[in-house]
Amino acid sequence: MSTFSPLQRLPLHVVDLIVKHVTGSSRLVYDGVLPNSHEYRVLLKPLLWVCHNLRAVAYPLFCHDFELNLSSLPFDDLDEYYLKAPATHIDYRYRNHLGYSTHHMAKDVTIFLDELAVFNGKALDTLSSVPYDDCTFPLARKLMLVLVNGTDGEADDDYGTDEDLGCKEDAGADEAFGIDPQRVEDNIGSLVERIKQMAPVASEYSVRPVLRRNPSVLDQYCSNLVSRLYQLASRIDHGRTFDFVDHVELQVELIRNLTHVSYVSGSSMSNSYQYIQLARNSAPTLQSLALGSEPDIYIQGIVMDADGNHVSYPCLHTLAIWEMGDSLGSERPVFKGAAPFPILRRLRISIDVPFGDDTLFRGNAATLEAIDMQLDIESISMFRKYKVFVPGSHPRLQVVKFWHKNNSGSELLSEVSSIMNDIGQRATVCQYSQWGFVKDPESTLSFFGSRANIQVLTLSSLAPTLWQVITLIQSLPLLSDLRTSEPSLKPLPDGVDLDLLSEHVRSKYAPMGRRFRCWHITKRDGSNMEEIASCVLLLALACPNFGYAALSGRWRRQFMNAMKKKIGEPEFEQDTPRLNRLLFDGWESRKPLDI
Structure with a gap:
């Protein structure tokens, strides 16, 4: 019997791995100076004809991210630009409400344009020279314009001195254009209209302007371009998609x-x-x-x-x-x-307390589903004063994250306890993080031990003993994720010998904490790595679903070696298969719960 499986029978995630292995990438970049773009297409296009499974995986990858550099290329050879997929039955799935046949699968489009060419109209001429069907991206949701420094398509990386730079920019705006500012405005308007045709359903637009040492009249034109482009947008995302220089300001009245x-x-x-x-x-x-x-x-x-x-x-x-x-x-x-x-x-x-009162919480008690906020005496006092949280007031509240950076004290813990009693018990996810120094570990642990609905707990500066961690997990039946500083074994429980710890944990504590899965540990210089590994493995003996132990940064490899060594010791031999998963699952931190 053959051991080979037809591609049609393989799970799509396996086919996905095959495609990525063959192509070595999920990006398609068009640039005349990047030969790998041609090689990538040569590898990927044949996959579209093999079978339905390969086509289903390869088709979206065919051109998800697309970069087109019009700033330095003559753009004479359009053969390199033809990226249409084969006409198969799958094409009909990708027709949008505008009626375009979406052969071009690009979702994120980046276009590099010479700045002067944008303002003097030559960039529009360049785009217009491309056949309309080949420069339309009917599935694109994001479009970025990257403006580069040059003169009519010839990039100039030698910026010279600040004085020279200022002269170049002023000359570029006056003499090099040979047109008045109104003509520049018209060119910008026409370019924006062409861009809208290129990406008819895009909702996110961004511009990365030229970085200049000195303010220039070109910045005014760039501001106009950005503002007009954003008139087309429904989304502006400064933090993740583009970088503004400080002297380029939006014309907000247009947007x-x-x-x-x-x-x-x-x-x-x-x-x-x-x-x-x-x-x-x-x-x-x-x-x-x-x-x-x-x-x-x-x-x-x-x-x-x-x-x-x-x-x-x-x-x-x-x-x-x-x-x-x-x-x-x-x-x-x-x-x-x-x-x-x-x-x-x-x-x-x-x-x-932004706005100085309960402005954020007015009128939305019936809709609020998730809260992630800093909790301190002032904010708690505001909750009390305005009766923000009362029993039954937030029926849809599901996720609650509270955190603070201050040193913990009895007054704050008492107030936190009170507010969590008011709000936390109605939530399906309750997360608390304390980033400051823990003055009194015992009272802190005792406090959290009374909050039975906490699922994620961060006490970053607390260095607990293993036995304190066990007590904490026992008192928090919903706890799934714990973040602390490095743990220790000592002091040992009364009458327990160091060599018999594994038997003690199995007989007294296991099984417990069935929802506990992850322990993030911050190690400090001078800590004993083998002792940390012992704490993790002993806890795994007690908690059957504990499978993630993550150490931060440079300690990960040392931790892995210490874990391998400890797992091989006789006291852990009978649980080796289950403990081994800590070696494979524990190096990457789990994605934090998000709201």
Whole structure:
């Protein structure tokens, strides 16, 4: 009997591995100076004709990410650009509402353009020279323009001195164009229209401008390009898709009806505030807002316009505000009774009492599903004052993450205990993280031992004994993920010899903590790696589903070697098959629970 399996019978994830092994990549880059792009297509295209399984895996990979460099290429040979897939029955699955046949599978498109060519109209001429069908990406959701420094398609990497650079840029805007600013505006408008034709269903646009040492008139044109491009968008994501230089500012009055805005501040407060203006302009349509900014930014601008009027976000379901410093405290309440976020479902907040009151929590008790926030005396006092959490007030709340960076004390732990009793017991996931120094380990462990619904617990500076960890897991039946500093074996339980620890754990504790799966450990210099390995293996004897033990950074390989050595010792011999999974599953941290 043959040991070979037809490709049609293999699971798709196995076929996926075969495709990636054959091609060595999942990216397709078109660039005349990158010969691997041709090699990649040569390897991948034949797979589309082999069988249905290979086609199902290879088809989406055929051109998911696409980069087109028009800044330095003459673009004479269009044969290299024909990327259409074969006409098979699968084509009909990929027809969109516009009626385009989606032979081109690109989802993320990046186009490199010479900056001067954009503004003097030559970039539009270049794009127009490409056959329309071959320069249309009907499935693309993201499109990025990368502007490069050059003169009409010839890149110039020798920027010279600051003075020379300024002269070049001014000359580029005046003499090199040979046209007036209005003509530049028209060229930009025409280019944006062509881009819309290229990616008719894209919702995310971004521009990576030329980095300059000195401000230039070209920055004004770049600002116009960015702002007009964003008029087409429904999503602006500064933090993950592009980088703005500080002197390029959006013309925010042009941009409205966005659905997503994400911004992480650089060094310019003016850029920070213009993203607040963007959010405010799109308040009727905005669905997701994420802002991380400078400490002095006037966050009240999110819910109050320049005239002091209240701003509401009737469609906003996700809000994240972080890294804004201590100056946004409780001294500046905004509006009494106003509910700016009436359907909020997911909230992430890492500053003390933003807006100075319960603004974030008004009117959304029936919709709030997930909370990730810094918890301290001030925020707890605000909850108490405004009665934010009362029994039965948040019926949909499923995920609760509380954390703080301050040193723990009895007052804070008492307040945390109280608020978690109010809110946590209704959640299916309850996570608590304490990043500060633990002054009193026993009282801290005792406190968490009374919070039976905690599933993820982080005590980063606590170095517990194995026996404290066991007690903690016994008292937290839902605990699945624990993060601590390095554990120790001593002091040993009374009457237990060091050589008999494995028998003691098997007889007294196993089985326990059936939901416990993962232990993330932070090791410090001078810690005993073999003792840490012993703690992990002994805990695995007691917890049948414990399969992930992760050490951070440079200690991972040493930890693996120590684990291998300990597993080979006689005391662990009878459990070797189960313990071995810690060697294979424990090196990568599990993805944290997200809201």
